[in-house]
Amino acid sequence: MPAQSNSRPSSRHITTSSSTYGDSKTVLHADDVARVLDRIAHQILEKTRGGADVVLLGIPTRGAYLADRLAARIRAFGSVDVGLGMLDVTLHRDDLRTRGVRPLGKTIEPAGGIDGKLVILVDDVLFSGRTARAALDALNDLGRPRSVQLAVLVDRGHRELPIRADYVGKNLPTAREEQVKVSLSEIDDEDSVYIAMKSAPRSESGQPE
Amino acid sequence: MSRNLLSAADLSAPEAQIILDSAEQMYAIQSRQVKKLPTLRGRTVVNLFFEDSTRTRSSFEIAGKWLSADVINISAKGSSVSKGESLRDTALTVAAMGVDALVVRHATSGAVQRITEWVDCSVVNAGDGTHEHPTQALLDAFSLRRRIGDLAGRHVVIVGDLTHSRVARSNVLLLHTLGADVTLVAPPTLMPAGVASWNCATSWDLDATLSGEVNGVVDAVMMLRVQRERMSGGYFPTEREYAISYGLNPRRLKLLPKDAPILHPGPMNRGLEISSAAADGDRSIVLDQVKSGVAVRMSVLYHLLAGVDQPAPVLEEVSP
The missing domain is CATH 3.40.50.1370 (Aspartate/ornithine carbamoyltransferase)
Structure with a gap:
């Protein structure tokens, strides 16, 4: 269990029903994902005193969909329209040399920019922390936010940098060799989070280096 | 994508699409106030131009610099080429200085292809004779x-x-x-x-x-x-x-x-x-x-050079 997370998600909200197909284990089903996002949206509203000046920046691919969903929930729960954008961090990564080039994602600056705003970076899985570090660098090119927070659907531990998330959907103790896969209905078949032992057909987040 | 870009025929449809899609992101960076990315920090790109050029050379130079590569221009005029050095010797000399990529223009078709047979670094064809660009x-x-x-x-x-x-x-x-x-x-x-x-x-x-x-x-x-x-x-x-x-x-x-x-x-x-x-x-x-030229060349340099230690699995989708 990663100890560095401040916000302790109350795990009684989460029904962790594990079903096994192949050598993967589902840890969040569609309704769990929905509840987790509901809670993060409420936490953001609470912690930011109603969401004033908040800008959500999703990290492509799946972080961007999560940011979309969070923005919609914050609008529903708090009747406030937060800024919404996308931040691709590929060009700022420190592992391009070792893990190879990858296609670039989109960067969309939120209307109104990020200067003086409270930026919340949104990603699917928090693992080594290197994506978050790259995102902090990439933010420098867009402007100077008042402060920066991090929201993730899953924190799987094994941090390699002094980085922690402010909003965590689920803390997931994992072994390094395991892979945490997040599926979202926008691009995958359904909403789910599962742990796979080895390389599954769709290569996704949190693969060990 | 291979280590070199010599011909438009080297690119499969998905590879070409990826380069163009990445260029789309590079194009957006051009309208930012700070046009600088750290991606190619520590890489060296040499523009080796045996033929006159303004826009292609400066376009490659700007593209490299915006990605934080060190870019050096060598033109035939005023270099040892005008003292009679052969193409092979010039290419080997420049490559021996530890460059990561040569961007070459030459008046003879096939000259750039020839250079890839002599040097180990990436080579980009910036126009060879009446052959390709x-x-x-x-x-x-x-x-x-x-x-x-x-x-x-x-x-x-x-x-x-x-x-x-x-x-x-x-x-x-x-x-x-x-x-x-x-x-x-x-x-x-x-x-x-x-x-x-x-x-x-x-x-x-x-x-x-x-x-x-x-x-x-x-x-x-x-x-x-x-x-x-x-x-x-x-x-x-x-x-x-x-x-x-x-x-x-x-x-x-x-x-x-x-x-x-x-x-x-x-x-x-x-x-x-x-x-x-x-x-x-x-x-x-x-x-x-002209504006697109910088974005596309940034994309090409990124795909050729950024992952040089491990040849690029460009087509494999890896999440950020």
């Missing part, structure tokens, strides 16, 4: 795509001095890869030998082609420069006659569909292959081509 084709496709959308099934007409044009060859290859139809238009004397084996249609009649009578409605037209420096005479009677038969003059402009963009790789001979009305009108995307 792949980054020009990529920037043309990029600029076109920005203007008219996906190129699959679209009809592009390329007009002018095709015999001496490396731009035409690279464009025909890349546009075919991207699924576009190409019609080449030139007087018989300026049609390249063996054009029948290219994946394109040909015509000698510009008016008929522009009005859509030859190969269907035209979605874009690219005018090529009449390369006086490569012509030893006899290709057409007079410049005036060429301008009348094959120049994009105000009358021909009316034959072209209203939304069809006009491209020109530059430098333009105004009044010869293109009139000022065409070059400066709404439909001209000549300056956007």
